[in-house]
Amino acid sequence: MMNLTNSCIITNDVKKLSEFYEKVLQIEAEFYGEDYAVFRVGDNMLSVFDLKAHESIAPGSAQAELNKSIILEFNVENVDEEYERLKKINIDWVKEPTIQPWGSRSFYLRDIDGNVISFYTPIK
Incomplete structure (x- = not known):
């Protein structure tokens, strides 16, 4: 495993x-x-x-602030409450809360280095 x-x-x-x-x-x-x-x-x-x-x-193996392919995803209890909380912070928003085809509600933002973050809640 x-x-x-x-x-x-x-x-x-x-x-x-x-x-x-x-x-x-x-x-x-x-x-x-x-x-x-x-x-x-x-x-x-x-x-x-x-x-x-x-x-x-590990010389030459990484470059900061250039992520264009990985999203950090966090499963949260209530995505809409998290969205409202985070709207009070200066955030680089990618996508507002939306129902996704795979059965979750999520939003996307970027951290200050440009990495994409998703907060999501599975729809019951």
């Missing part, structure tokens, strides 16, 4: 991106030095890692 347990965003500014995710997720980041932060989301983790520190481990 295999489990995806962690997703990691490579960034040029761990502090700034972590502050954004603290507001959006309403979860306090756990910092491990200045170049690595973790958000515990359910049974999984979302990490924020400094590009320069990552370069020392």
Whole structure:
């Protein structure tokens, strides 16, 4: 059996991106030095890692602020309530709450590095 347990965003500014995710997720980041932060989301983790520190481990393997293909998806209890809460924050909105063909209601936004985030609620 295999489990995806962690997703990691490579960034040029761990502090700034972590502050954004603290507001959006309403979860306090756990910092491990200045170049690595973790958000515990359910049974999984979302990490924020400094590009320069990552370069020392795996040179040339990542570029910050260029994600054009992966969406971080968060299953929430009430997508419309989350949307109303987040409208109070300066957000780069991609799509307002909409019912999707696969049976969920979701909205999309971008973090400050341009990564796409989806909040969704399955329709019962």
